[in-house]
Amino acid sequence: MGSSDPEKAKKRMLRQIGKNLKKQRVKFYNSRNNTVLPRLARYFYEFYKVLGPAQNLIRRAETSGSLQLLIIETSLTEDQFQVKEKLSEESIRSRLQKSADQDIIFEEVRNYIKEFFLEFDTSRVDEIDAKYNSTVLLLDLIHFDYYFLLKKFDSGLPENDFIYKPHFEEMDAEYVADDIKDFLEIIPAINTSADWSDIIDMLNQFRGVEIIPEAGWKKILHLAQQIQKTDIFTMLVQLITKDPFYKPSAKVYKAKIAENYLGKLKTQTEITIQRILQEKHSSKIDELAKFLFGTASIVRLKNYSDKANILFTKLLLGGFSHIASLNYLKAFLLDYLKKDIREFTDLLLIKGKWTSNLVSQQLSETYHKLLKLSDEISEFDSSLDEEQILGRKLKTLLIKTKRDKKAVNQLRLLLKEINDMAKGMLARAASDLIILGKTLKSTLDDYQKPHPELIINWKEIKNYTEKDIKIFIVDIYRKIYNFLQLLKLTK
Numbered sequence: 001m002g003s004s005d006p007e008k009a010k011k012r013m014l015r016q017i018g019k020n021l022k023k024q025r026v027k028f029y030n031s032r033n034n035t036v037l038p039r040l041a042r043y044f045y046e047f048y049k050v051l052g053p054a055q056n057l058i059r060r061a062e063t064s065g066s067l068q069l070l071i072i073e074t075s076l077t078e079d080q081f082q083v084k085e086k087l088s089e090e091s092i093r094s095r096l097q098k099s100a101d102q103d104i105i106f107e108e109v110r111n112y113i114k115e116f117f118l119e120f121d122t123s124r125v126d127e128i129d130a131k132y133n134s135t136v137l138l139l140d141l142i143h144f145d146y147y148f149l150l151k152k153f154d155s156g157l158p159e160n161d162f163i164y165k166p167h168f169e170e171m172d173a174e175y176v177a178d179d180i181k182d183f184l185e186i187i188p189a190i191n192t193s194a195d196w197s198d199i200i201d202m203l204n205q206f207r208g209v210e211i212i213p214e215a216g217w218k219k220i221l222h223l224a225q226q227i228q229k230t231d232i233f234t235m236l237v238q239l240i241t242k243d244p245f246y247k248p249s250a251k252v253y254k255a256k257i258a259e260n261y262l263g264k265l266k267t268q269t270e271i272t273i274q275r276i277l278q279e280k281h282s283s284k285i286d287e288l289a290k291f292l293f294g295t296a297s298i299v300r301l302k303n304y305s306d307k308a309n310i311l312f313t314k315l316l317l318g319g320f321s322h323i324a325s326l327n328y329l330k331a332f333l334l335d336y337l338k339k340d341i342r343e344f345t346d347l348l349l350i351k352g353k354w355t356s357n358l359v360s361q362q363l364s365e366t367y368h369k370l371l372k373l374s375d376e377i378s379e380f381d382s383s384l385d386e387e388q389i390l391g392r393k394l395k396t397l398l399i400k401t402k403r404d405k406k407a408v409n410q411l412r413l414l415l416k417e418i419n420d421m422a423k424g425m426l427a428r429a430a431s432d433l434i435i436l437g438k439t440l441k442s443t444l445d446d447y448q449k450p451h452p453e454l455i456i457n458w459k460e461i462k463n464y465t466e467k468d469i470k471i472f473i474v475d476i477y478r479k480i481y482n483f484l485q486l487l488k489l490t491k
Contacts, residue, residue, distance in 0.1 A: 013244035021235045029173065029236055036176055036240075038168035041153035044183075046223060048146035049162055050216035055142055056160070057207050068257045070206055071132050075124070083116045087265065089272045096276065106273050113266055125258040133253035135199050140186050140251070141220075142212075149179040173240040180237050184248035187233070192225040281489060285324075288486040292479060293331055300330040301377075303384035303391065304422065311398055317412055322422040325490040326377065329429050332483050333374035340476055341367065341436070343465075348443065351464050353457040359439065366435045373429055380421060390418070430487055437480045444473045 018031050028040040076084065085091060087109060095105050147159050152175055153168040196217065203211045212220075227233050238246045286296035299305070304320050312319030345367045354360040383390040393414065400407035446454035447469055455461070462469055 010242075010244055014239060014242060017235050017238050017244055021232065021239065024230050024232050026230075026232055028232065029239060030170070031239060033170075034173050034240065035170050036173045036236075037170050038153065040176075040236075041150055041166070041168035043223070044146055044149055045166060045168075047141075047144070047220060048150060050212060050220050051142045051144075052146060052160060052162065054211045057209060057211055058139060058142060058203060067135065067206070068132060068261065070202065071135060072128055072258065072261050074202060075128055075131075077119070080116060080119055083112050084265075086112050087116070087269050092272060092276065102276075102280070109269060109273065113269055116265070117262060120258060120262060128258040129254075129256055131199065132257045133255055134191075134194070134196070135203070136255065137186065137189050137251075137253050138196070138199060138203075141190070144183060144186065145179075149176060152176060177237055177240045180233055180240075181248070184233055184237070185251045187224055187227050188248055188250040189253055190221075190224045190228075192221045192228065196221070285486065285489050288482050288489070289328065291482055292328075292486065293335065298324075298327045298331045300327050300334065301381045304381050304418075308384070312411075312415065315398075315401055315408060315411070317408070317415060318419075319415065320422070321419045322426060322491075325426050325487055326422050328483070328486055328490065329426060330374065330377050330381075333370060333377070333429075336476070336479055336483075337367075337370050337374065340472075340479075341370075344472060344476055347461060347465055348455065351457075351461050352455045353460075354455055355453060359442065359454060362435065363439045366432050366439065370429065370432050370436070373425060373432070377425060380425070384418070426487060426491065430484060433480050433484055437477055437484070440473055440477045440480070444470065444477065447473070 021029065026039070027037055028043070029036055073081075092105065092109055095108075096102055099105055147157070150166065150168075151157050153171060154166045157166050158164055197214075200212055200214075200217060234246070234248055237248075238244050289296045289298060301323070304323060304326060306323055309319035309323070345363060349360060349364055352360070382388060384394065385391045386395050394411070397407050397411040397414065401411060442454060446452045447458055452458055458469070465472070
C-alpha cells in the first residue's frame with residue numbers, strides 16, 4: 001500500500017533529486033534547512049560582473065525597430081544598399097524633377113523593389129531571423145535582474161559597483177525560487193557552441209563601445225553550458241518548491257523580421273508614390289482652379305459644404321462627397337456661362353446666318369440646359385437648409401442617431417440620395433459642356449475657312465463685337481476644356 005502512496009513517491013523522487021544534485025559537487029543548497037548558500041550568489045555574481053555593465057549601454061527598447069534595422073542592413077550587399085537608396089522618397093522626388101514622364105519613374109521604382117526582393121531567398125531570410133533572435137536572447141540574458149537577486153544575499157550590495165566585495169549570506173531558499181525560474185527561461189535557449197562574436201561585434205558598433213569583453217563572454221558561455229548539461233538549477237528549483245515534476249518553461253525565440261522588413265519597405269515605397277501622385281493631383285487641381293477663377297479656394301454653396309460634413313464625419317459617415325466639384329461647377333456657370341459664353345452664343349444665334357438649323361439649335365439648347373442647371377444647383381443647395389424639407393430631414397436623423405441605431409442607416413441612405421443628385425448634375429454639366437465645346441470647335445473651323453459653310457455672314461458678325469472672333473472662340477474653348485479637366489480631377 002505504501003508504494004502506491006503519491007506523497008511517498010514524491011518524497012522518494014525528491015530524495016533522488018537531492019542525491020543527484022550532491023553528485024554535481026556544487027554546494028548551492030542546504031536541504032535540511034531549505035536554504036540557498038553563498039556559493040549560489042557567487043555563481044550569479046559571475047554573470048552580473050560580465051553582463052551588468054552592458055545593462056546601461058543597451059536598453060530593452062533597442063530590441064525593436066532600430067536594432068532590427070541594424071541587423072538587416074548589416075546583411076545587405078553594396079548593390080542592395082544602392083538599390084535601397086533608389087527607393088527613398090528623396091531619390092524618387094529627385095528623379096521626378098529630371099524627368100517629365102512620372103509613369104516611367106514609378107515603373108522603375110517598382111522594378112527596383114522586385115530586384116531588391118530577389119536577393120532575399122529562404123536561406124537569407126532564415127539567417128537574418130536567426131541572428132535577430134539570438135540578439136534578443138543575448139539582450140534578455142543581459143537584462144536579467146541580477147542585482148535584485150544578489151541583493152537578497154547581501155543587502156548592502158551597491159548597484160553597478162563592481163569594485164565592492166560582496167558579503168553573501170545563506171538565506172531562505174523560497175525567496176530565490178522565482179528568480180531561478182526566470183533565469184531558466186533564458187538559459188536553455190543559448191547555443192553555447194555557436195559563434196557569438198558577430199552579434200557582440202555588431203552591438204559594440206551599435207553603441208560605439210565594448211558591450212561585453214571577449215574573455216568575460218567565454219566564461220558566461222562556460223557557465224551556461226554547465227547549467228544546461230547538469231540541470232543543477234532545475235534540480236535546485238525542484239527541491240526548493242518540493243515539486244519533482246517541475247520543468248523550465250523556456251522562452252521561444254522565433255521572430256520573423258526579414259519578411260516584416262521587406263513588407264514594410266514595399267508599403268512605404270508605395271505610400272511615397274501615392275503621396276507624390278496625390279500632391280501632383282492636388283497641385284493640378286489648384287493650377288486649373290487658379291487659371292479659371294483666380295484662386296484655388298472656391299465656395300459658392302452654403303449648405304452642401306465641408307462645414308456640414310463635420311457632423312457626418314463624427315458618425316463615420318461619408319457625408320457630402322461632391323462638394324469641390326459642385327462648387328467649381330456653380331462658379332463656372334456664374335462666371336463664364338452667364339458672361340462670356342452668353343455673349344458669344346447671343347452673337348452667333350441672333351446675328352449669325354446659319355446654313356443648318358440643326359447646329360444652331362443644338363448650341364441654343366445646350367446653352368439653355370446649362371443655364372437651367374445653374375438654377376437647379378442653387379435650388380439643390382437651398383433644399384439642404386435646416387428650414388427646408390430635405391435639410392430638416394437630415395437634422396432630425398442626426399438627432400435620432402444618438403439613441404436610435406436605425407437612424408444611422410437611414411441617414412446613410414439619405415446622404416447617398418443627396419450625393420447621387422449632385423453626381424447627376426455634374427454628369428449632365430460635363431455632357432453639355434462637351435457638346436458646347438465641340439460646337440465651338442466647329443464654328444472656329446468654319447470661321448477660318450476661306451469660304452465658310454456653317455455661318456455665311458462672319459464679316460457682318462465681326463461688326464457687332466469689339467473682340468477678335470478667333471481669340472474669343474479660342475479663349476472660351478480653352479476655359480471649357482480646362483474646366484472639364486478640373487471636373488475630371490475632382491470627381
